[in-house]
Amino acid sequence: MRVTSADVARESGVSRTTVSYVLNAKPGVVITEATRRRVLEAASRLGYTPSAAARALRSGRSDLVLCVLPDWTVGPVLDTLIDHVTTSLAEHGLSVLVHISRGSRPLAELWRAVTPCAVLGLVPFAAADARAMTRSGIVVVGSALDEDPHPETFVVPQTSIGRLQVEHLVARGHRALAYAAPADDRLVAFADRRLAGVRAECARLGLPEPRVTTVDLTVESAAAAVRGWRDDAVPVTAVAAYNDEVALAVLAGATAAGLVVPDDLAVIGVDDIPVARLASPPLTTVWQAIDAQAEYLAASVLAALDPSLEPPVRPDDVFHVLERAST
Amino acid sequence: MRVTSADVARESGVSRTTVSYVLNAKPGVVITEATRRRVLEAASRLGYTPSAAARALRSGRSDLVLCVLPDWTVGPVLDTLIDHVTTSLAEHGLSVLVHISRGSRPLAELWRAVTPCAVLGLVPFAAADARAMTRSGIVVVGSALDEDPHPETFVVPQTSIGRLQVEHLVARGHRALAYAAPADDRLVAFADRRLAGVRAECARLGLPEPRVTTVDLTVESAAAAVRGWRDDAVPVTAVAAYNDEVALAVLAGATAAGLVVPDDLAVIGVDDIPVARLASPPLTTVWQAIDAQAEYLAASVLAALDPSLEPPVRPDDVFHVLERAST
């Protein structure tokens, strides 16, 4: 049924060795042009496609990169990141496969089934998982939410997002700040790091501790939060939100509470989702240089796979404030 | 280096055959409880994990399901759908791997590398691709944007979305309708089907042809569109938008143009993205029963894989209007 290299060999009148040499363009081996052409023609005529399983079994390595995502909704930023990484690695013959870790099955089952050459975690791996993969010869590129000692780790400096938000708000004259945290439990790790950045920057600038309030993605929840902030001894005048969705909720809540943004309350989000600019007023947000991050991530994988490659330099300065009318 | 079934056999003092029988719980083969236990213990002591490559090579089939996504931004609806499908299929020992078809590499390279048992397309496959996969013994579950003769195809009745939107707007007393189309080229196939639904329903109800305008995700673009609609001989009073993002743009554009929603202009979207309810006024939208769709999709894959299984019945009535204040 299946067309194998033996078929191609028979069809073109050479040995399987030669077929393999030709099809893999084995460096160092010289094949007569005529032979080469015959093999190539036979292969395409027969519709030959090498068996990945056999190749993986033989070489002990596949050309698949397994990308493990967190189980919370991905969002356009991560979508774009994956897009870029996929494209970059494709140029090096690697195919990226994405798995949403739905908690349902252990990660181990998955990478054992796929036998990827590398696993890319966009969420931190459990130490045991990382160890098991490494022991199996799989290259592991993990992620950290912040500073991490491991050189082979993708670091998204979440704290600096919080810092940037505060820096921007303070430059606009605000001193009494609040942090609008997301309600979704699954985001807590990220939210905490961003909040840590907000706190650290407030402390550094000698501002009072920021008020921290969880805001649902509903107008009522946000309006209640806004009222709470205004009722404070020192009323909050500016809000750093976990992300754009939370920021949009705060915007809606402020309007519902009769406040004018940004005069009564300034709001800054994170991500620059498409609808951020459609809000009224348009939402100021923290934008991320996803291309640079993706480039770095792809280069990290390649470097980890091939020790002769120079490890890439972590991109600096990937976050920027996109100033709109909400601050 | 790698622990193989031969190691387990040696360690437990049995043959590889027995190891295989025990580990795969081969039905019909009876193994002494003592032997069974010895093998199981040796396997776990050694940390044995079967080689997926060898298994795939041997059996000619893996337990991976490749899910191919379109190259446009996925969005929360598709995210959720994949989540559900992943969970469902995991219960049957299948792992779902997602690939964003970035256009960069031909699909063929990918499924050849992965050798999945099934490929699930959330976007229609090219006929040649589908044929090649089927010929290679891979089960193909494709998608169609609308009615499709193939029984093994996932159908999302895009036209009925448009119909529902019109039906809702007409029930609210509107007769002069517009369709707000997305600017992104990659969405054109979907947008066209939804528009076809809008047109068909207008025709059925004896309404004038809907005005069709492309709307960027910017306030300016939307405001211009809104003004155009108002300047018509018979001014448009209600808009069916391609999705919630476009609808939010129209909302912003209407406000910018000095109109009051829904009194001057009613707007209905599609998807119920989280921020839809945060808009002012909150956005009426078409909601989809993703759970039912995901269940159907997972069952389709299983049925295609195992002919003895009853093919699932296509869920009916998956779309519903979620009425909020924008209509």
Place this chain on the structure above:
DNA sequence: CTGAAAGCGCTTACAG
């Protein structure tokens, strides 16, 4: 420049 042969790790008839 090309071929015969081994072996990657597994499963499964086929004998005992």
Place this chain on the structure above:
DNA sequence: CTGAAAGCGCTTACAG
């Protein structure tokens, strides 16, 4: 109830 042996399709020393 258990074992020896073949073979899935590939690549790669090793001989010519």
